[in-house]
Amino acid sequence: MKPGVAILVAALLAAAGASAAPRLPASGAEVLEELPWRADPQQRELRALRARLQEAPRDMPRAVEVARRYIEAGRREADPRYYGYAQAALGPWWDQAAPPPQVRLLRATLLQSEHRFPEALADLAALTAQRPDDAQAWLTRATVETVRADYAAATRSCAHLSSLADELVTTACIANVGAMNGRLAASERLLVAVRARAGGADNAAVDAWVLTMLAEMAQRRGTAASADERFRAALRIAPRDTYLLGAYADFLLDAGRHDEAAALLAPHARVDGLLLRHALALRAGGRARDLAPELAELAARFDAGERRGDGVHLREQARFELALRGDARRALALARRNWDVQKETPDARILLEAALAARDVAAARPVLDWMRGARVEDVRLARLAAQLFPTLSVDGGKG
C-alpha cells in the first residue's frame, strides 16, 4: 500500500536522473564517438594555439587570441562547448572586477551568448567608458540593448560608430534599431540605399548580415517576394549561417512552403533551433512517421538544457511545447520567462501565440505594451494582437 507509492515516486525521480541503461560495447573495434577535430585545418590550428597557451597561460595576448578563435569556432559550428574553452583561456582574468579591455570585451560576448544580458551590459558600459573609440564594444553594446528593447540607448550606441566604422556598418546598426522602433520602412529604404552606394559590402560576412536584416524587414512589412529574394541572396554568401537558416526556414513555414523548409534544414539536425524547425516542417507536411523520432530527440535535448538550469533555450522550448506538443499552458510559462530575458520579434510572437492558445489575454499584455510603446511594426504580430485584443487597434504593418 503506502510504501508502494513512495517507491514509485523514488523510481520516477531516479529515472529522471538516468538515461538509457549503461552497456558494455560488443567489440573493441566499435566506434563510440566521432570527434570534431583532427582532419580539419582550423581544428589543427586551434590545437596548436591551445598547446602554445598551455606553455604560458598568463600570456594575455595569446589567451585573447585563443579565446577569440574558440568563440569563432563556437559560432561556426553552433557548438557551445567552444565558449567554455574560450572562457577557460581567459581564466586568469575571468573573475576580475575590471579585467583588461581585450579580455573584458570577450567576457561580455561570452556572457551574452549565455543570455546573461545585464552582466554583459555592465562590462560593455565600463568598456565603452574606458575606450570610447572601440567600435566593436559599441556595436556589441547596441546589439544587447536592442535585445533588451532599450532602443534609445541602442541608437546612442550606434551613433558612436559613425566616426569609428564605415558607413554601411553604422547604417546597419542604426537601421536595425529604427526598424524595431517605429521607422521600419524608412530604415529599410536607408539601408538599401547605403548598401547600393557602397556597391555591396566589401566583405562577404557583412553583406550576408545586411541582406538578412533587409530580408527580415521586408518580412515584417509583409512583402514576401522581396524577403524571399534577399534571404536567398544571403544564403548564397553564407550557406551555413545558423541564424540565417533559421530565419529563412521560419519564412518558408509561414508561407506554407514546408517541403522547402525541410530540405533546407535536413543537414543541420545537430543544431536544436534548426531541428525544431525541421520537425515543424515535417508536421506541416503530415510526415508523422519521420516526425516521431525528432520529437523524442527534441524533448531529450530540452530536458537536458532544463536540468542544467540555463535559460538559453527558452524561446525554442516554448515553441516546441506549443506547436509540437500542444501544451499551451507550459508554452506560455516558458514564453513569459523568455520575455523577461529577451525582447525581439520572435520572442513577442511566441508569447502572443501561447497566450492566444491558452486563452490568457492578460499574459499577452506586456507584449502589447511593448508593441505600442516602441511602435513596433510587424504584420504577424499585429494580426496576433488583434486576435487577442479585438477591441483595440494595434498599429502595425502600415510602415
Add this chain to the structure above:
Amino acid sequence: MKRLWILISLFTAAATWSLPALAHKPSDAYLRLTLEQGSRDVRGEWDIALRDLDYAIGLDADNDGRLTWDEVRARHGAIAAYALARLQLERGGAACALVPGRQLVDTHTDGTYTVLAFVAHCPRAGPLSVEYRLFADVDPQHKGLASVRDGHKVRTLVLGSDHPRATVDEGAAGAASGFLAYVRHGILHIWIGYDHILFLVSLLLPAVLVREGRGWRAVAGLRAALADVLKIVTAFTVAHSITLSLAALGVVALPSRWVESAIALSVLLAALNNVLPVARRRRWAAAFLFGLVHGFGFASVLADLGLQPGALAASLVGFNLGVEIGQLAIVAAFLPLAYLMRSTWFYRRVVLVGGSGAIMLVAALWLGERLFDLKLLPV
C-alpha cells in the same frame, strides 16, 4: 585592416546571437550518488562525455578522430584517476576515499559517455558534502548534474566552476522543510491507511450512544459524547506514539506481517464489539491496547521513508504530529454527523450494526490476506 577583421567576427556574432546556444549542447556530466543504507559508504556512478575526456586528457590514440572501445578501454585507468581527483566527498566532516570500479558506456543527446562506477569509503556517517571540480580548468561552463539518493529521498544538485560545493541536507531550512515533509507523510498515511480509519471509526460509532439493556439509546448531550471521543482518541494517540517511537528508534522490532495482521484483527474486534458488546464502558482501554499495535504499523511506514539523519527527533515528532492531525480531521468530520443522526433508527441499526458488520467483513479479509500473504482486496 585589423579593425575590419575584428568587426566582421562581431557581425557573425550579431547574426547568431538570437539563436539558442544549446545547439550541440554545453558540456554536462551526470553524477549519481547513493547513500548505502546501514553503512557509511556512498556508491557512485558518473557519466562523463568521451568528447570532453578526449579534450582534457586525450583518448584518441591513433589520432583519427574516431574513438573506439579499445582506445577508451586502454585509458580507463587515466579517466578514473583524472575524474576522481576532481571530486571530493565528505561525510560528517571527514573525507571519503574514492575507489574506482568498472566503466561502461551510455548514450546521451550529445554523444557517448563513459559510465564510471566507484565506491566512497567514508570514515564517519553524517551529512554528505560534495566538491566538484571536473573540467573546471579546461571548460568552466561544464556542469555536474548530481543526484544524491538516501533511501527513498533523492536530492538533485547542479555543480560547476561557479558553484563547486554543496552539502546535502541539515541546516535549519533543510530540517524545517524535512519536518513539514514528515508531517505531510503522517497525515497522508492515516488518510490512505484504511485500516487505521476503520479502527477509529469502529471505536467512535457508539460514542454518541449509550448501551441500555440489549439495545442502544441516544446519548443525552454533546458533552457526554465528546468526553467519550476524547478518551478514545487520547488513549489511541498515547499508545501508538509509544510504540511508534520505540520502533522508530530501534528499541523494539516486530515482523511486519504479524503487525499488519494484528492491526487487521484489531479492526475486526473493534467492529465486533459494536455488534456483540464485550467492552462496554472501557472502549478507551481497547483503543489503548490496540493503539500499541497500530503504532508499530506507523513505524514501518516511517522506516520506509527513512528517518532524517541528524534530525531524528524532528522527523519522528513531525510524522506523529501528522498522524494526529489526520486523525483529528477524521473525528471532526465524523462526530457532527453521528451526533445529529444518533437518535434515528437508521443510525442505530444501519450505520452502527450494518456498518460494523461491513467493517468486520473487510477486516476479516485483510486478516486472511496478511496472515497467508494473499491478495483479495484492491486496497
